[in-house]
Amino acid sequence: MMLLLYLGSRKPKGYPPGPKWLPILGSALEVAKIRKKTGFLHATCTLLSEKYGPIVGLKIGKDRIVILNNYESMKSMLMNEDCDVTDGSLWIEQRKFLLRHLRNFGFGKNDMATMIEEEAMYLVNNLITQLESNILINNKYNDINKYKNNIKNDGIIYQLTSQEYKKNSSDNWHQESIDNLIRKNLPKTIKIEDMYMKAEDYAEVRKLTQKKEMIVQMDEVFGVSILNTLWRMMAGKRFNQDDKQLIHLQKILTTLLKELDMIGCPFGHFPILKYIAPKASGYTKFMETHQQLWAFLNEELLDHKKTFDSDIPKDLMDAYLKILQTESSGETFSELQLLAICVDLFMAGTETTTKALNFCFLYLVLYPDVQKKAQDEIDRVIGRDRLPFLSDRPRMTYVNAISLEAVRMFMGRTMNIPHRALKDTWIMGHRIPKDTMIVANFNRVLMNDSWGDPEVFRPERFIDEKGNISVPDQYMPFSIGKHHCMGEVLAKSNIFLFTAALLQTFTFSPVPGEEPTTKFHDGVTASPLPFRVLITKRY
Structure with missing residues (x-):
């Protein structure tokens, strides 16, 4: 056992310079000490390179680890046929x-471009619907939790989304399609008499829709x-x-x-x-x-x-x-x-x-x-x-x-x-x-x-x-x-x-x-x- 511990703490001939290896632990203690000081792995490796050179040899537990800290050594490794992510x-x-x-299936082709363009469009539209629906929510309820508790029974939103509500009666019913419906109807087709707010409040909502800002x-x-x-x-x-x-x-x-x-x-x-x-x-x-x-x-x-x-x-x-x-x-x-x-x-x-x-x-x-x-x-x-x-x-x-x-x-x-x-x-x-x-x-x-x-x-x-x-x-x-x-x-x-x-x-x-x-x-x-x-x- 003592012989194995001794051999495990010896560095291979020609191995890059680095911290001393202890039995079982290797250089784990010194690495941990520096990392506690710097807070980051890359900063730890940078400090080690300043002490031992651009190529640093470590051993942590059972694993030998070599850290490359300059362009020349990285290029040498990446162009080396004997180094790879895995084998076999x-x-x-x-x-x-x-x-x-x-x-x-589209990678690197026009299909891929179309998919990314569509996802970008979905994201932009989703943010727009959040902006515009939040205006109505904040104006009427002033509190998002109150909105969540009352939205299903509320006149204006319920009328706009009743068909979607019937199809999506779970807690997760208020999805993008409903937001989209609210956005389409908010500026133009809402009838004042259908809303639980006064005409002057509705006019204020219209003003708010012109600003459109929110925290994300x-x-x-x-x-x-x-x-x-x-x-x-x-x-x-x-x-x-x-x-x-x-x-x-x-x-x-x-x-x-x-x-x-x-x-x-x-x-x-x-x-x-x-x-x-x-x-x-x-x-x-x-x-x-x-x-x-x-x-x-x-x-x-x-x-x-x-x-x-x-x-x-x-x-x-x-x-x-x-x-x-x-x-x-x-x-x-x-x-x-x-x-x-x-x-x-x-x-x-x-x-x-x-x-x-x-x-x-x-x-x-x-x-x-x-x-x-x-x-x-x-x-x-x-x-x-x-x-x-x-x-x-x-x-x-x-x-x-x-x-x-x-x-x-x-x-x-x-x-x-x-x-x-x-x-x-x-x-x-x-x-x-x-x-x-x-x-x-x-x-x-x-x-x-x-x-x-x-x-x-x-x-x-x-x-x-x-x-x-x-x-x-x-x-x-x-x-x-x-x-x-x-x-x-x-x-x-x-x-x-x-x-x-x-x-x-x-x-x-x-x-x-x-x-x-x-x-x-x-x-x-x-x-x-x-x-x-x-x-x-x-x-």
Whole structure:
């Protein structure tokens, strides 16, 4: 036993420099000490790099971990055939399947553009209906809870929505279709005698409809919409903005992912914690969230199988089920693996693009001059008569630059997806033993001093003297080479189109007395602290 403990604390020959390894713990104590001081994983890795150099070798529990802290080492790793996200035919076949069939169902094509445009339209309309219906609610009741308690028996709303009410008599009856009906009828067809308010009150309502502003919890705006752009290709359906089960799952997943990070979790590095301290190590919460998500997705799969037609695959899920019917599906394809793909896509919709948009609008509120400049470009290129199309992007340099800057601000506060050495390999003169985890600290390439003012939200940094988009080599938030993120096209399209559509329709301002902060949560990826904004409809 003593010999094993001794050997486990010895660093492999040629391994990158780093903190001393203790038996069993490795360098966990020093890493934990620095992280407690900095509060963030990327900041911890940056401090370690200042002491040990750009390539830092760690061991936490049973796992060897190498942290890359400059562009040269990251490029070397990402172009290295011996380093990958995972190994084996399973990953290769699943990636091929996704790339092939996502294209078949619109990924990177006009169909994808149409889906994103539609989701942007749904979101804009949903916010408009909230604005206009809230005017009537606030005028009559002055309190949203009183509204909820009385709305079903109230004359004006009941008359406008009686047919919808009969079809949707549950507590969740007040959905987008009803909001839409209220919005259509509010300015023009309401009869004064049908309202429980005086004529002068109605005149006041008409005045209020001309202002149209409300407070929104901005970090909760995009989750359903972004997931829909993925889910329509994956399962051929979209979720309502007020789908309670979906919103619950996204919230608990977001909470869980704030407690993990890109180098793992305590029970991952020290498996014994799953048994001796399941709650304290986070294992219990991880499993509960995991089980709820899998149950939700399994129910989606069961519903899908009821309408499955192998002759007419409607979406990615159908295409996968069709493969499962063939004898050649082999061991790499299974319903379990299909659910795993669904989990990955669900997390991608919840964790990446949504958070990038949250950062984007946080900074647009803090930098109103940037917001105004974008709105001027939108008005000049598109006008106000239609929502933006993805085809407008080549003519909208400044909004494109905002998208690039928002991703820099988001990914510059996180780490890249972990890779591992498939066999013994070398990175810039350092030996990396097989099965070592390799993680790139994106903060050191996206937020370093070479940007001049990295903490400032300045889209102009991506526009050259000729007015064209110019992106430096070190800007690689979607990775490079064969490790390139296959969701880059969708992510960039989503960020551009949702930003353009919302800025065309609304102006976003701080809530009086609630200046948003640029402080953020650490986790698998960074996320802004919850923030509210005042949105005003533009005219």
